[in-house]
Amino acid sequence: MADKTYPWKIAWITGASGAICGEIAQRLAKAGVKVAATARPSEKLDELAASSPSITAFPADVLDVEALKACAAKVEAELGPIDLALLGAGMYVPFDIRNIDTEGFRQTMALNVDGVLNGIAAELPAMLERGEGHLAIMGSLFGYAGWPGNGSYGASKAAVINLAESLKLELRGTGIDITLINPGFVDTPLNASYDPKKKLFVMSKERCARKILEKLPKRPYEIAFPPQVEIFLKTVRNLPRAASFPVVRWFIKATGA
Numbered sequence: 001m002a003d004k005t006y007p008w009k010i011a012w013i014t015g016a017s018g019a020i021c022g023e024i025a026q027r028l029a030k031a032g033v034k035v036a037a038t039a040r041p042s043e044k045l046d047e048l049a050a051s052s053p054s055i056t057a058f059p060a061d062v063l064d065v066e067a068l069k070a071c072a073a074k075v076e077a078e079l080g081p082i083d084l085a086l087l088g089a090g091m092y093v094p095f096d097i098r099n100i101d102t103e104g105f106r107q108t109m110a111l112n113v114d115g116v117l118n119g120i121a122a123e124l125p126a127m128l129e130r131g132e133g134h135l136a137i138m139g140s141l142f143g144y145a146g147w148p149g150n151g152s153y154g155a156s157k158a159a160v161i162n163l164a165e166s167l168k169l170e171l172r173g174t175g176i177d178i179t180l181i182n183p184g185f186v187d188t189p190l191n192a193s194y195d196p197k198k199k200l201f202v203m204s205k206e207r208c209a210r211k212i213l214e215k216l217p218k219r220p221y222e223i224a225f226p227p228q229v230e231i232f233l234k235t236v237r238n239l240p241r242a243a244s245f246p247v248v249r250w251f252i253k254a255t256g257a
């Protein structure tokens with residue numbers, strides 16, 4: 001039974017077998033929200049579904065738009081109208097200018113950008129027809145500024161930020177809200193290959209999920225944290241380019257980031 005902590009009855013979550021979205025799925029389920037959990041078929045996804053009667057696994061590959069459309073339709077047929085779609089499947093690969101991983105770049109763009117777009121294409125038409133719904137998409141604060149080693153991930157998240165801005169403008173008056181979720185570093189398997197000394201202000205997946213769920217019910221355009229990283233990267237974005245590169249170089253030298 002929903003305990004009214006959250007305004008949604010049915011949440012569809014992609015990337016649900018992952019660290020952040022898995023934690024969100026469990027917190028929503030605990031509060032009585034029915035969660036449709038999507039990721040590729042795996043034991044992890046099955047374990048998540050087994051952890052609560054409120055979580056059902058709807059396995060699908062977010063890169064396959066037709067499969068994802070069928071998945072969203074199945075969720076609606078079996079559970080009811082999706083009122084929150086949280087699109088969270090994502091990946092990171094390192095970017096080394098001396099040995100550019102072109103395939104890794106393409107995979108990252110495909111999962112982080114096309115994966116989000118496919119989720120929107122799968123669910124937005126039904127939301128538009130009903131005149132209500134909430135789309136939430138996982139970006140990253142590192143989409144706001146270029147960063148050494150981050151050429152693939154940063155480019156994909158910059159695309160997500162721009163896509164969210166376009167949707168925000170177009171969804172006005174439709175009854176559908178969009179929330180762009182931009183965390184800084186979270187301690188998850190996604191960034192295991194990132195040099196730990198270079199990760200600043202790292203938070204746990206539990207803290208990340210709590211912060212997202214504190215704000216998401218109010219349907220803001222953006223949820224971004226931690227503030228130190230948000231302010232720094234947005235300031236860098238807004239500085240004249242002649243100033244932004246020296247500031248980033250100074251910051252990296254001063255902090256070891």
Ligand SMILES: NC(=O)c1ccc[n+]([C@@H]2O[C@H](COP(=O)([O-])OP(=O)(O)OC[C@H]3O[C@@H](n4cnc5c(N)ncnc54)[C@H](OP(=O)(O)O)[C@@H]3O)[C@@H](O)[C@H]2O)c1
Pocket residue numbers: 014015016017018019020021038039040041042044060061062063088089090091111138139140141182183184185186187188189190191
């Ligand atoms: N961790 C961070 O520091 C951080 C910071 C800011 C933003 N974010 C963003 O938050 C989101 C979640 O990150 P996380 O750290 O929790 O990642 P994670 O633990 O690595 O989880 C990634 C999720 O994506 C799913 N996935 C990958 N390929 C897929 C595919 N083709 N089809 C369906 N699902 C697929 C994975 O499931 P399967 O592989 O089992 O299919 C898994 O559920 C990502 O968008 C990430 O960019 C993360």
